[in-house]
Amino acid sequence: MKLNTVTTGGPCWVEHGSSDPEAARRFYGELFGWEPEADERPEAGGYTFMKLGGAIAASITPLYGESQPTAWSVSFAVTDADASAARITEAGGSIVVAPMDALDFGRFVIAADQAGAVFGLWQAGRLTGAEVLNVPGALGWVELLTRDPEGARAFYPAVFGWSVNPSEQYTQWGLSGEDFGGMLTMDDRFPPQVPPHWLPYFAVADADVSTFRAGNLGGDVLMAPFSMANGRRIGVLRDPMGAAFGIYAAGPEG
Structure with missing residues (x-):
């Protein structure tokens, strides 16, 4: 991901909704070097920021509903959550949680695309989004896994103005010439x-070492690290609570 700061229309936040927030804090703290900072206000509902070198990288929260699975969620930055929610429905998506304020942090929406992949919108208040991107331990890429790639290629540019850079194997999403994510077609x-779902990828110094460490911490390997055509190694893991996430070895550019 070449977006090193929060950019309107780009990924700005990742949140781990967990059946065991304490275990999640331990796992990711050991794996990525995150340190927890809980919002102690009762109305925050156990919301915990995870910091990397003092900068906010992500958050871990309890589950807020019986049907909510333990999973990572990805949110995209918008300037007007209400107007963006309207664009989502116009483009064929749906609203899961209507626009609402998150204390003094900002305003958010939970939505689903035309195929049902869930994602968030974030209109900044006191919290702009992640304070660190594209360094080991921070968000570095986001990937849509879907069975309706053609629908997605129409939906997301209509909502966010993304560029589409397709190839036979993979489609990349971009803003102002900078790619920040991609799309993988779900096959048999x-x-x-x-x-269908959004998968966050976190940058690491060494994908193989991080995979080994995740296993020692109780995680599973869903896709063992392998080298892409450009030489970068990526893998997909699952934490002990059941949430999937990707890792990739960060190069000099992040």
Whole structure:
């Protein structure tokens, strides 16, 4: 991801909704070097920021509903959450949680695209979003896994103004010439019960070392690290609580 700061229309936040927030804090603290900073206000509901070198990198929260799975969620920066929610429905998506304020941090929406992949919108208040990107331990890429790639290529540019850089194997999303994410078509390798979803990738210094460390911490390997055509190594892991996430070895450019 070449967006090193929060950019309107780009990914700005990742949140781990966990069945065991304490275990999640331990796992990711050991894996990425994150340090927790809980919002102690009762109305915050156990919300915890995870900091990397003093900068906010992500958050870990309890589950807020019985049907909510333990998973990572990805949010995109917008200037007007209400107007963006309207664009989502116009483009064929749906609103899961209508625009609402998150204390004094900002205003958010939970939505689903035309195929059902869930994502968030974030209109900054006191919290702009992640304070660190594209360094080991921070968000570095976001990937949509979907069974409707053609629908996604129409939906997301209509909502966020993204550019689309397709190839035979992969589609990349961009803003102002800078790619920040991609799209993978879900084929028969994915069980039918796995829904379309957004997957965050975190930058690491060494993908193989991080995979080994995750295993020692109780995680699982969903896709063992491998080298892409450009030489970068990536992998997909699952934490002990059941949430999937990706890792990639950061190069000099992040």
